Amino acid sequence: MNKILEVENLSIAFQQYYQNTKQRYIKPVKDLSIEIKEAEIMAIVGASGSGKSLLAHAILGVLPSNSEIKGVMKYRGNAITKADIEKMRGNKIRYIPQSVKYLDPTMKVGKQLKINLKNKTKEEILEKLKQFSLDKEIYDYYPHQLSGGMLRRILFLSCLTEHTELIIADEPTPGVHPEILEELLQSFLSFKEKGISVIFITHDMKAALKIADRVATFKEGKVIDISYPSDILNGNPNLNDYVKKLWNSQPSNRFLEEVK
Template identity: 30%
Template sequence: MNLDWEYFFSLFTMASFYRACVTVVVISTLSWILGLGLGFVIACAKMSTARWLNLPAGVFIWFFRSVPLLVVLVFVYNLPQLFPATGPYLGVPFIAGLVSLVVTEAAYMAEIHRTGLLSVAQGQREAGHALNIGFIGVQRLIVIPQAIRISMPALINEYVTVIKLSSLVSAISLPELLQTGQRLYSQNFLVMETLLAVAVYYVAIVTIFGSVLQWIEKKLDVPSRKPETLSDEQCVALRKAATAIPSRETPDSKGQPPALQLKQIRKQFGDHEVLKKIDMDIKIGEVISIIGPSGSGKTTLIRTINLLETLNGGEVILFGEDFIKGGQKPNQRNLRKGLQRIGMVFQSFNLFPHKTALENIMLAPRYHGKPSDAEVNRKQALYLLDRVGLLAHADKYPHQLSGGQQQRVAIARTLALSPDIILFDEPTSALDPEMVGEVLKVIQDLAKEGMTLIIVTHEMDFALSVSDRVIMMEHGIIQADASPQDIMQADDNHPALLRAKQFMGIEAQPSEYTA
């Protein structure tokens, strides 16, 4: 049997097919967009620790992934028989089809979203918290953009699936492409020609709109962008435009309470007590290095200072004011105010991969509205980049920078909010040996400027040269708390200091550390 090609080509001039194409595009696009939004809400609910949220979300996903779409369509379209009040809405084939597609696709998209959300490292959320960005801000500015980029290929595939599934709405008499074709071949019996034309229409729709979404995906694909190092001339121009960031007015340490007071700090994970009633006072402008073997509680201690880890007991006092108390819900106003005075630099950098080096530094000040002028914010960020020696790399993304460069950007990002205290969590442990010096030089400069620094480190020479006090922790308690000079001169009469001296590998008095 030969195909009637003349009839086949005539189908591409029929207005009814173009109207059907519009119906397919509109119902598919609306279903995809609404399913995208509803699916994200359901994904967040399923990831919640609250049982009253994750249980209904899990049931929704299980049910609508189990029931065939055709069954959902017929049920929703006939729902007015049970609830007559829904007749003006669900009795309309387009609305019934849209509702059916949305709830079905939301179940699938929820799992796609959950995959994307789970792929965003916890360190990204912690970095947002350390920058005093609220939960909604962290989701909007940090987590969701990264999750969407990761999920985009699967979401595009789901859009194509929705377009094809839209053919099932013909079961409730919606005049889309398949129903239009069925009506024609039932009249002239030219089944092959008609279905071939319907297939071409579907392929054209998928190709056009799929290409648009793939273009968007490419725009979101940050790793594919090439590094852009600014020329010397460009750096000179930017350096002239840069504006120094105003320093926070820190009170003189004389006659003032300590910058930080830790009283009876306790922290346990399950039955394991990591911190055992730690007491520590840190004066304004003091540089403290915390050393000790792995598992001694060093990192956990500094993470309790800005509530990255909740306290089981004790309290943190910031510049003489109550800040955090173990077992009590913190006052949100005091917490936000305090967090702006405490910066943190992480061991694994935790830069935001979807932002350039410059945008990483600008993010928190822009969120907090300090300064309110976006151009001033940019100029201050340029100044900080120049301060850490990375002005030429302002437009590069984190993955285009070396480890040492990433850590210096992280320090600049922390300085953007003019904190009074900076916490460093082993800032050089993730770096190659030859990159360690460039980061330690920046920290050393901050120490010379009188910044209050608390540094968890394994760089013993650096700790001895830059610190006012060295604190050694072991088994969740402070074993030694003394000046570098006292530790270097320790003997058998001071067993705690001698233990610190042995741990640091001191044999003779070292020369000053050179970064």
């Protein structure tokens, strides 16, 4: 399978001021390398602060201005610049955020979808709503009139265009009802069937293992392991100890271990 995205030796540093005048650098992402294949679902797991969102922001080209970034990013085998990323963001590369607050509360859902799905007609958008089990009346609703589950469906739906090649979802399912979670996981599988690659960043390893082709574990700004879900689920004896601990510490595994 061809690679869609390669990140090579990515380092991200931040300049910080402390005690008013002194300056220091912190480097939360260090020499991180990862590659995503076409139509692959790559789950990214790891403790809080391990650099998952920073990787997402680097790929999307939205790191803050006080950051310094080093490394190479390749898209379909070609090295890409910040300008290339800007062209692809919201087009070939789409983002599903953690918070439904991403939607504009003052704008009707239909209008927001029309902005996101640029060339789609109203009829085509109504058809998409139907595909995601949403009534067509929702087109004229404001976000506050919808439930959390419906809003999540809208976020998923709004990244699905014929141009989409890579979706980066950063914690897209926090606190959702199990039924909605299943549905959203199914949506990822249907994206994959369309040939789209998905980077699925999550703390919910159980959900990740259900749909991912591979699972990358981050620790302190590095990829420390890449495994197949079956290795984790079946307790492969060669599985990295930290990944084992992370898996055992999941709420669904009754917090068998504490991750330090």
